[in-house]
Amino acid sequence: MANYDRKDTYYLKAKEEGYRSRASYKLLEINDKFKLFHKNSKVLDLGAWPGGWLQVAKKLSPQGFIAGIDLVEIEPIEGVYTVTGDACDDEKINDILEKAGGKFDIVMSDMSSKLTGIREADQAAICGILELALFVMQKTLKQNGVFIAKVFKGGDIDKIIKEARKLFGTIKRAELNATRKTSNEFYIICLDYKATNV
Numbered sequence: 001m002a003n004y005d006r007k008d009t010y011y012l013k014a015k016e017e018g019y020r021s022r023a024s025y026k027l028l029e030i031n032d033k034f035k036l037f038h039k040n041s042k043v044l045d046l047g048a049w050p051g052g053w054l055q056v057a058k059k060l061s062p063q064g065f066i067a068g069i070d071l072v073e074i075e076p077i078e079g080v081y082t083v084t085g086d087a088c089d090d091e092k093i094n095d096i097l098e099k100a101g102g103k104f105d106i107v108m109s110d111m112s113s114k115l116t117g118i119r120e121a122d123q124a125a126i127c128g129i130l131e132l133a134l135f136v137m138q139k140t141l142k143q144n145g146v147f148i149a150k151v152f153k154g155g156d157i158d159k160i161i162k163e164a165r166k167l168f169g170t171i172k173r174a175e176l177n178a179t180r181k182t183s184n185e186f187y188i189i190c191l192d193y194k195a196t197n198v
């Protein structure tokens, strides 16, 4: 049994307010703090199932192009383009870029993999998923764009973030109220992307 209250306040609030996941409140909290979304922002969500972040992105950027990809099929959301597949699949990412008519203002990743309980394996997976998000971000984010990513403490994470600092004007860390107290996750909010391939 999970050692946290699965049906906590945010879970119940999400049910009440029609969000598909309690994670929606994390993105709302990030936007409250950093004011990243504009009414016509183009937004790509990596690891988007079940779609809580997509719902929030559509609400905050009602005139923007919103797209999401996940290994798991996402039930349709009106006005949102969703793709089933791996974020590292070039064909899928190119398809999204084509539909969007070019790169994105905001690329965000709430991707996480299933943990095994074996410490070394889990830390490698956690680092791998941030590296994957950074890799896809470099193909899809506009110059001066914003990258948001979930990160778990441990392993080589600080080294990866240090490397990522070279790609952005500023990187801020955010620990969120909506994160479960038992989790060691935090988010990085990366501003002012310095694209190298424009």
Ligand SMILES: C[S@@+](CC[C@H](N)C(=O)[O-])C[C@H]1O[C@@H](n2cnc3c(N)ncnc32)[C@H](O)[C@@H]1O
Residues within 6 Å of the ligand: 020, 021, 023, 024, 046, 047, 048, 049, 050, 051, 052, 053, 054, 069, 070, 071, 072, 085, 086, 087, 088, 110, 111, 112, 113, 132
């Ligand atoms: C915590 S959930 C995302 C929740 C989402 N932000 C929301 O608000 O509904 C993490 C997702 O990452 C997805 N994921 C993990 N690795 C992936 C990959 N390589 N490509 C695409 N999606 C991936 C998982 O399938 C899972 O659905």
